[in-house]
Amino acid sequence: MRESEPAEAISPNDAGSMTDASPVLPLRLRVAIAGVSVALLLAFILVMALALRGQTDQGQFGIFATGRTVDLDPRPAPDFVLTTYDGDQLQLSDLRGQVVLLNFWASWCPPCRVEAPVLQSAAERLGPLGLVVIGIDVWDDEAQARAFLEEFDITYANAEDTTRSIPVEYGVTGLPETFVISRSGVLVRRWVGPIDSEQLADLVAPLLEGR
Numbered sequence: 001m002r003e004s005e006p007a008e009a010i011s012p013n014d015a016g017s018m019t020d021a022s023p024v025l026p027l028r029l030r031v032a033i034a035g036v037s038v039a040l041l042l043a044f045i046l047v048m049a050l051a052l053r054g055q056t057d058q059g060q061f062g063i064f065a066t067g068r069t070v071d072l073d074p075r076p077a078p079d080f081v082l083t084t085y086d087g088d089q090l091q092l093s094d095l096r097g098q099v100v101l102l103n104f105w106a107s108w109c110p111p112c113r114v115e116a117p118v119l120q121s122a123a124e125r126l127g128p129l130g131l132v133v134i135g136i137d138v139w140d141d142e143a144q145a146r147a148f149l150e151e152f153d154i155t156y157a158n159a160e161d162t163t164r165s166i167p168v169e170y171g172v173t174g175l176p177e178t179f180v181i182s183r184s185g186v187l188v189r190r191w192v193g194p195i196d197s198e199q200l201a202d203l204v205a206p207l208l209e210g211r
Contacts, residue, residue, distance in 0.1 A: 115195050
């Protein structure tokens with residue numbers, strides 16, 4: 001009868017390598033770690049995409065929380081032709097002989113919400129004196145812009161800047177921003193940030209009075 005072969009001896013070196021081996025992580029833990037890594041990567045991609053989008057859309061503009069006058073060298077107001085949200089054609093040069101208050105705004109701009117009732121009131125009170133208020137909506141969603149106008153019962157002319165060039169021609173650096181154009185079509189005053197009723201009256205009074 002054949003004797004059983006002796007078990008193979010384990011050398012000290014082999015024993016050490018067995019005790020030093022790193023433990024294998026459970027499958028569930030490895031899957032969880034992989035999931036977290038993917039989620040972090042996707043979050044990073046999303047943040048970068050939003051940042052790049054902001055650089056080409058409304059991120060080009062600042063948002064002014066307080067209002068103030070800004071020095072302006074008088075010059076002819078750049079002409080433009082837009083279609084209002086009511087479907088009418090609006091050409092700036094057609095308004096010669098009247099004082100124009102040109103306001104740049106967007107529905108996503110919080111200070112624009114503050115000054116919207118002020119502009120509407122000015123259009124109603126000062127319109128008979130020769131003031132025309134025009135709003136130009138920039139870098140906005142049409143549905144949100146229309147909701148904004150409806151919310152504040154805005155009746156003065158408003159149009160979307162479909163050209164994407166008007167703010168550049170006027171040197172707009174933030175929202176809201178307002179320009180005053182004389183009866184002869186010259187840019188004479190500039191206001192950045194939200195404006196209240198008293199400030200607006202002071203801004204346009206000299207031109208309405210013919211000074």
